[in-house]
Amino acid sequence: AIQLTQSPSSLSASVGDRVTITCRASQGIASPLAWYQQEPGKAPKLLIYDTSSLESGVPSRFSGSRSGTDFTLTISSLQPEDFGTYYCHHFNNHQFTFGPGTKVDIK
């Protein structure tokens, strides 16, 4: 089964900083990834689907991309409401896999 790793596992950044989170698969994957944000005590929220498509209503400071086997979520200018844990997500052969999460704190 495909396993996803995320780096870093946690980060602390200041408002206005550019933040990058990477998701890597244990084996090469051709199909797209999705990204979610989860605030403490709340359900996850879809940010990016199909690797780079922005979900409706999500601020444009969020973007997704891919370079080879690495998938990246970028927050161009971190805002106070962007704290939480970010998860990548992959679907393959009727099985869904989530990355372990990246916790983002605001300095």
Add this chain to the structure above:
Amino acid sequence: EAQLVESGGGLIQPGGSLRLSCAASEFIVKYSYMSWVRQAPGEGLEWVAGFYTDGATYYGDSVKGRFTISRDTSKNTLYLQMNSLRPEDTAVYYCARDRQGYDSSGYFYDAFDIWGQGTMVTVSS
């Protein structure tokens, strides 16, 4: 606005059974791919089961043979029947709607675009 509301969680002894419900509004479950996803306390997300529009069902390895996903189209509701519960099944259980499609390169994508608020299941003696 499309919404999912879960119910049915609670405290249950190991070996017991529980059925979770997920009521949908502003969209039709019959025409949607649906899943259950769980999150153990302090842990990450784990996909549990999926129900396709053609009636096909799929399960994660940790629940295969113990959990059953189903739907009632007349009630626009998704269910998760959980049997032989174990302490490691303790988690918040979310239902979610899958958005599926093909991108411009022909690759199939899937993402959970609507989530319920979650219902807590605690398996303990």
